[in-house]
Amino acid sequence: EVQLVESGGGLVQPGGSLRLSCAASGVTFSYYWMNWVRQAPGRGLEWLSRVDRDGSRTDYADFVKGRFTISRDNAKNTLFLHMDRLRVDDTAVYYCARDVAADGRTDTYDIWGQGTMVTVSS
Amino acid sequence: QSVLTQPPSVSGAPGHRVTISCTGSSSNIGAGYNVNWYQHLPGTAPKLLIYGNNDRPSGVPDRFSGSKSGSSAFLAITGLQAEDEAAYYCQSVDGGLGGPVFGGGTSLTVL
Numbered sequence: 001e002v003q004l005v006e007s008g009g010g011l012v013q014p015g016g017s018l019r020l021s022c023a024a025s026g027v028t029f030s031y032y033w034m035n036w037v038r039q040a041p042g043r044g045l046e047w048l049s050r051v052d053r054d055g056s057r058t059d060y061a062d063f064v065k066g067r068f069t070i071s072r073d074n075a076k077n078t079l080f081l082h083m084d085r086l087r088v089d090d091t092a093v094y095y096c097a098r099d100v101a102a103d104g105r106t107d108t109y110d111i112w113g114q115g116t117m118v119t120v121s122s
Numbered sequence: 123q124s125v126l127t128q129p130p131s132v133s134g135a136p137g138h139r140v141t142i143s144c145t146g147s148s149s150n151i152g153a154g155y156n157v158n159w160y161q162h163l164p165g166t167a168p169k170l171l172i173y174g175n176n177d178r179p180s181g182v183p184d185r186f187s188g189s190k191s192g193s194s195a196f197l198a199i200t201g202l203q204a205e206d207e208a209a210y211y212c213q214s215v216d217g218g219l220g221g222p223v224f225g226g227g228t229s230l231t232v233l
Contacts, residue, residue: 004167035222037168044124044227045160045168045211059221100173107215107222108158110179112167 002026002111004096009116016086016120022079022096022113030054030074033099035109036081038092046092049081052105086120093117125150126212126225133231134202142228144195144212150223152193155215159188159197162209162227171210172197199230207232 008020022034036048049060049070058070069082079096094116097109127145134140144157151157159172170179172188175195185203189196195212212225 037224044209045162045213045224047213047222047224050221061221062219095167097168100170106156106173107213108156108170108173109160109168109213110170110173112169114165114167 002098004098004111004113006094006096006113006116009094009118011119011121012086013122014086014088014120017082017084018086018118020081020083020094020096020116020118022081024077024079024098027077027098027111028102029072029077031102033101033105034070034072034079035097035099036068036070036079037095037097037109037112039095039115040089040092043092045095048094050099050105050107051079083118086118088120091118091120124226125216125219125223126214128210128212128225128228130226131229131231133233134199135233136202136204138202139198139200140202140230142197142199142210142212142230144197144225146193146195146214146216148193149218150193150214150216151190151195153217155217157188157190157195158213159186159195160211160213162211164209168211202232204232206230 098111100110160168162168176188
């Protein structure tokens with residue numbers, strides 16, 4: 001069974017940093033583009049970032065560009081999101097999501113993790 | 123404020139049909155980008171319901187269908203069941219923003 005499991009969430013002060021991980025199992029991780037999506041309390045889903053199959057190309061939503069860094073370790077089947085200069089409005093559940101295509105990018109997400117909660121508060 | 127606009131809520135009686143709209147613009151849906159729909163229950167992983175405007179992944183009942191017209195997309199759910207109560211999100215790509223965008227989500231209540 002294909003599974004994505006996020007970890008690394010928690011409480012952090014404004015201006016702080018946090019690194020999220022997303023461990024993949026049951027799938028050839030290196031075949032797929034991977035993404036991070038978040039949902040703030042009471043709000044909808046929000047795409048944050050994506051990384052190509054070998055980690056050489058990354059894209060970001062404007063509102064996280066320069067603060068968040070996506071990366072991956074295909075040897076460990078793990079996706080990361082390093083978040084710097086966190087703000088109160090970054091408080092959200094963070095999901096990793098797999099692009100459905102094994103040989104390209106479709107911006108369609110067929111496998112999602114359960115999410116990890118990040119709370120930014122003093 | 124989301125790039126794609128959805129009604130905050132819809133409701134319907136069991137067995138009835140509801141339609142959820144997703145309104146975009148000439149830089150996303152109207153530009154020809156595909157629309158996907160996701161079902162999301164609190165505390166769970168979102169589930170891909172419709173992809174490529176009107177295709178269903180295996181395992182998704184044919185009670186769910188998608189369509190697209192101009193800069194809008196629609197999700198129709200027929201034969202409403204209690205288990206359909208969830209939030210539904212449309213998603214596309216915005217050429218101007220250079221990445222994927224989601225609608226604000228629609229909460230479905232089965233009366």
